[in-house]
Amino acid sequence: MPTKHARIAIVEDEELSASLAEVTPLVESGTSKARLVRDLAIKGAEGVLREERERREALEWLVWWSTSEDGMDREALADVLAMRERDLLDPE
Structure with a gap:
C-alpha cells in the first residue's frame, strides 16, 4: 500500500511470533500483523514514558x-x- 511515511522492516523471530500469537485473540478480528505491531509499538512507547514519569515522580x-x-x-x-x-x- 503506498504511503508517504518511511517503512520499518522487522524480523518475525520466535519471540515476536509468540508474542503476536498471544495478543492476536485479544484484538479485532482481521487486524493485520503490521497494524498489530504498529499498535503494540505505540502502546509500548506510552508504557515506557509512563514508567519514566512514575520513576521521576518517585525520586522527587x-x-x-x-x-x-x-x-x-x-x-x-x-x-x-x-x-x-x-x-x-x-540471626544467632
Missing part, C-alpha cells in the same frame, strides 16, 4: 521525604534499619 517524592523537616528522626530510622540488616545477616 523521595528527595522531598528525605529532606523535609516533618519531625521524623531519620537517624533513628537509619539505626533501626542497620540493626535489622545486622540481625538478618547474623
Whole structure:
C-alpha cells in the first residue's frame, strides 16, 4: 500500500511470533500483523514514558521525604534499619 511515511522492516523471530500469537485473540478480528505491531509499538512507547514519569515522580517524592523537616528522626530510622540488616545477616 503506498504511503508517504518511511517503512520499518522487522524480523518475525520466535519471540515476536509468540508474542503476536498471544495478543492476536485479544484484538479485532482481521487486524493485520503490521497494524498489530504498529499498535503494540505505540502502546509500548506510552508504557515506557509512563514508567519514566512514575520513576521521576518517585525520586522527587523521595528527595522531598528525605529532606523535609516533618519531625521524623531519620537517624533513628537509619539505626533501626542497620540493626535489622545486622540481625538478618547474623540471626544467632
